[in-house]
Amino acid sequence: MNLDLVNVRLPMRDEEHLYQLSVRDGIWTRIHRQEAGAVLPDSISMEAWSPGNAEDMAVIDLEGKILLPGFVDSHMHLDKSFSLTSVENISGTLEEAVRNYSQASPAFTKEEIKSRIVRSALQALSFGTTHIRTHLDFNLRASREVALRTVEAALEAKAMLAPFMTLQLFPMVPYNLDSLDIGVIEEALRMGVDGIGGAPHLSLTAQEDIDRIFGLAKKFDLPIDLHCDETDDPQMRTVEHIALRTKAEGYAGRVTVDHLCALASMTDADAHGIIERMTEAGLKAVSLPAVNLYLQGRRDRFPVRRGVTRLQEIWQAGIPIAVASDNIHDPFHPFGRGDLLQIALIGSYAAHMGRPADLRTLLRMMTDVPATVLGLTEYGIEPGNQANFVILDGGSPEELFTLLPERRWVFSQGGWRRSPSSKAQWHDKELSAFWKNASETVSFRKQELARGSVVSDG
Numbered sequence: 422m423n424l425d426l427v428n429v430r431l432p433m434r435d436e437e438h439l440y441q442l443s444v445r446d447g448i449w450t451r452i453h454r455q456e457a458g459a460v461l462p463d464s465i466s467m468e469a470w471s472p473g474n475a476e477d478m479a480v481i482d483l484e485g486k487i488l489l490p491g492f493v494d495s496h497m498h499l500d501k502s503f504s505l506t507s508v509e510n511i512s513g514t515l516e517e518a519v520r521n522y523s524q525a526s527p528a529f530t531k532e533e534i535k536s537r538i539v540r541s542a543l544q545a546l547s548f549g550t551t552h553i554r555t556h557l558d559f560n561l562r563a564s565r566e567v568a569l570r571t572v573e574a575a576l577e578a579k580a581m582l583a584p585f586m587t588l589q590l591f592p593m594v595p596y597n598l599d600s601l602d603i604g605v606i607e608e609a610l611r612m613g614v615d616g617i618g619g620a621p622h623l624s625l626t627a628q629e630d631i632d633r634i635f636g637l638a639k640k641f642d643l644p645i646d647l648h649c650d651e652t653d654d655p656q657m658r659t660v661e662h663i664a665l666r667t668k669a670e671g672y673a674g675r676v677t678v679d680h681l682c683a684l685a686s687m688t689d690a691d692a693h694g695i696i697e698r699m700t701e702a703g704l705k706a707v708s709l710p711a712v713n714l715y716l717q718g719r720r721d722r723f724p725v726r727r728g729v730t731r732l733q734e735i736w737q738a739g740i741p742i743a744v745a746s747d748n749i750h751d752p753f754h755p756f757g758r759g760d761l762l763q764i765a766l767i768g769s770y771a772a773h774m775g776r777p778a779d780l781r782t783l784l785r786m787m788t789d790v791p792a793t794v795l796g797l798t799e800y801g802i803e804p805g806n807q808a809n810f811v812i813l814d815g816g817s818p819e820e821l822f823t824l825l826p827e828r829r830w831v832f833s834q835g836g837w838r839r840s841p842s843s844k845a846q847w848h849d850k851e852l853s854a855f856w857k858n859a860s861e862t863v864s865f866r867k868q869e870l871a872r873g874s875v876v877s878d879g
């Protein structure tokens with residue numbers, strides 16, 4: 422598709438000027454700074470435009486609205502999303518969530534898991550996310566079949582959504598690996614996944630597990646992305662061993678550590694030493710502010726720790742650290758809507774990042790920084806790159822974070838996907854069908870809804 426946009430605001434590039442942008446066949450071809458008084462081509466306002474009318478010809482006037490590259494959610498659990506109807510978490514702790522989900526997961530069918538992945542991925546796309554890295558449950562303790570079922574469902578969902586958005590799949594290698602069948606893990610890694618995940622801090626043999634994960638990663642030439650020290654215990658420091666192995670194996674730039682809650686519980690001196698070792702090892706990082714505010718500090722009496730890692734200090738050390746969604750409406754987190762702007766706002770509260778410069782940093786933490794985490798090439802608004810972008814109904818980062826505009830226009834993989842000016846939810850028949858099918862499988866509070874419909878039928 423060909424597109425010309427005028428009066429575009431690009432806050433991550435330059436806030437002094439407006440821009441004129443061109444897309445040809447889904448690729449950025451022109452990024453042109455508009456000078457004051459420049460004569461612009463005839464155009465139709467974004468508000469009056471709808472993708473149905475002569476979309477290949479239109480010059481669209483954004484009237485100063487912000488355009489950002491497609492958001493990149495570097496840490497989700499799409500397979501678990503919307504499972505709260507079948508898996509509860511009364512204590513609100515990570516431990517209960519892990520235990521209950523693992524007990525419930527053998528009963529989930531492949532179709533159900535696939536629907537949850539599709540539904541939550543599309544929900545994220547509707548807010549402007551065009552790339553997602555999702556971790557996958559891998560319940561080898563239940564059985565080989567249960568473990569591989571989620572991987573199969575995710576591979577099918579990834580292929581289905583490939584014309585519209587990109588998913589990266591990272592199965593979570595189970596911990597205390599000794600008693601488990603490594604052969605099944607290798608089978609999963611051969612199925613076409615994108616990397617290796619895990620949560621070794623939950624293991625009794627964390628160091629051995631980390632060593633084995635590195636062994637597998639090297640054998641299959643895959644990147645590593647680990648849940649890391651997601652606990653209030655300041656003594657939990659698996660990140661140190663991960664940093665050590667990353668250096669020893671020459672894996673700098675290919676290892677991501679997520680959560681890092683323990684850093685929020687320890688002294689400055691201890692934390693700074695660890696952050697220094699993370700920098701030396703070339704680790705990348707992801708903070709999950711909403712979920713950690715929810716799950717951490719559950720055993721504290723006041724004052725209660727809030728669990729969110731040292732976002733500012735890690736960033737200032739030069740480590741690429743992204744903010745990401747983690748879980749949506751499941752036992753790990755009952756809320757979330759797959760909107761990275763909302764997550765960045767929660768990050769700003771949790772990490773005291775509200776100054777003008779902080780808001781601009783947060784915009785990067787949901788776009789080009791996670792793009793680095795995912796290893797994306799051709800990302801960002803530059804000629805030659807894929808034109809994946811979202812237009813938001815706001816004129817400054819301050820306005821975005823204050824109003825979280827609902828009105829967004831999403832363009833990905835060569836076409837418009839969503840816009841508030843369209844009556845249909847999705848611009849594409851195929852996407853509408855995916856959404857409808859997936860939404861029928863996942864719902865909120867099924868029982869109440871069923872009763873309600875009986876009453877309204879009279």
Ligand SMILES: [Zn+2]
Pocket residue numbers: 496497498556648747
């Ligand atoms: Zn996670």
